[in-house]
Amino acid sequence: MKKQPAAPTHDSIRSGLVVEGQHYEFKARLNLDEQRGKSNFIDDVVAFLNAGPGYLIVGVHEKKGAFERFEAMDGDRDAMQRRITSILQDNIDPKPLGVRAEFLELDTGGFILCLDLPDHRLRPYQNKITGGFYLRTGAQNTPIPRDQLHALFTPLEKLEADTVQLMERENAAVEARDIMQNNGATLHIAIVPQEHYERGRTSFDPGRTVLKVMRHYHGESRGVFRGCDNGDEVRDATFQEGRSVSRFFIGDDWLVHSYVAHPFSVRDGEGRLTINEFHAEFARHLRDIQLILDDSGIRGPFGVLFVVKNLRRNSKLEWAFPNAGFASLGRPMRVERIDEQRLIDRFYDKVRGVSVYGR
Template sequence: MISRAFDEVGRGDLEALIANSVSERRDLEFKRDLPGETSDAIKEFLADVTSLANAQGGDLIFGIEEKGGVATALVGLTVASQDETLQRLENTLRDSIDPKLIGVKMEWIPLDEPIGAIIIRVPASLAAPHRVRYKKSGLFFGRNSRGKYEMDAQELRVAFTQSEQLPEKIRQLHADAVEAAGGRDMPFALNAEPAAVVSIIPLALFREARDLAITRENVQMPVDVSRGVDWLDTLEGVLMHTAVNEEGRVCSYALTHRDGRVDVAWTIGGALEIRGHEHQLVWPKRFEEGLLDAAGSAVARLRQHGLQGPWVVLVTVIGVLGYQLMISNDSSSKPAWRDRASMGALVVDQVDKATLQPLLKAFWLLFGQRRP
């Protein structure tokens, strides 16, 4: 897969594949020509796409000539109608894959008029394994470094089991991150104040073992490092954190795991004296800006290591029982009536304020308020 957000892929990225003699791999395949309309050609196209979805996802690029699996020339495609060509491919995928494949993106990339190339980005799928359902074909395809292959009975049993277990595995990773914020298996704990814990996990995490070459220079930073930051190598990865106080606590940390995921935790409230009275308050700006910064920068960091979405973003708020949401200088919400609450889990291709809106809205509802 090209290590760039799909909407940003352009001609220069395709030319770089040729210049660098990039080889096909488990998440990248080149095709000189578009699939034809014969049964064999359509089955081949469907096999290519489902094999990517059943593995870790990847890019299928039409208009690149390869020799021995190595990209050698950007020959491009000439079509009568770009829109009709893309529509034909989309219809084929929609009508001939079971279960339906969600989240596939395809784009025409202009080259020298009138030619262009087509890139199809196939996400790793929560509903895998997918089978080709076309003219009595019902085959399942997997993928390895040599390309696609037909899955056997044992591989199918494993794939179906993993698909069923995937949501629970992801939830457990986040649950472990929440416990870590309290100090479990950690060299410190967060300050004893309301806090947020976010986990950013690529959907394909469990489909390929990874051991990222991470250092303190290329990992996630904590939220709000204005007071300085320290770091520690751990069994799991690299732990960046703010200063440890006399009680052995910090106000923020970020753990970049070598298997390709990130956990970030930071405090979002505390006691504040207003007109001679102490109030226990949570600051929405600290939560929202912290979440946007943590999730967005984590995805950027992981992409630098070659990982791509879809991304699972999970958020839990802890320690908020009895705290009020500070809405303005003159008003606050009623106290929260639970100490710990999950804001939910999102599966997104892009991480930004728009895609994270459900988490932001859930945070306000925790205090009985609708987000303005």
């Protein structure tokens, strides 16, 4: 993770400690009512998002990149913040998260705007108005030709292909070892983090004096990680109150794979499929994985792929899935966090859609 530069202050701007460069940009004013002014503003933001953290400071006249004078802004701060957020969300792809508008009050009245642009990882970011890609290089915004994007950023196509390959490889390895139950439905999760492509990343540490656990990562003592070929794995009873068995794997190269046997069950005496319980357990499982990634300093973007297979393999469940024998997201997705609620809900809707409870 790139270090966030120091937040600008009146004194640091006036004294010249903050000057235009890789992490700071001055703008005298902001004109969001004209298309050209709005597009230029988006270009500035896109350039910072593609290069790393920085601050776009509005209300400062500069001379050779250093402070010359303030030009006070006025108006409703909350309304301005909402408008800026809306413009960025609507006109940048992918949508940037965590951009904050901060205001520095001036002694002479009014304020200046400091747009805090923390490190974003879902690169490359694009100005949707012009279709342009920009990169912050020193104090300049450099246009990036499309044919050079692949050299600067891990292509989305490669992330997708590697995620599919990971799932196929680890599923085959699990089945070859014959370590999982094979008489019912199975849930498969593949995760490829950006760190997989970055050299020098320390591999996962399963713990030494106190071994790390998987389920409810910071709480329970079950599910201890143990070494295996090319990484670490943990096998444990997880979904459906311990009625299913899972195998969770973290590779030395930070490829992540989860295999859950029997993610669903039929309640004895009720004849009810535990589809709602699956929703909650699936969300919990992804949050546990995200906790491990957070604890290890592994950040997005992540390529993720979820699939439920063999829905009709067990005669006790066959009736519950009359529409299809599997459910998936269709293709890998690139996300900033794997426990995003929209991602969880989207996959749950896919699974429910092929069940008797689907439309």
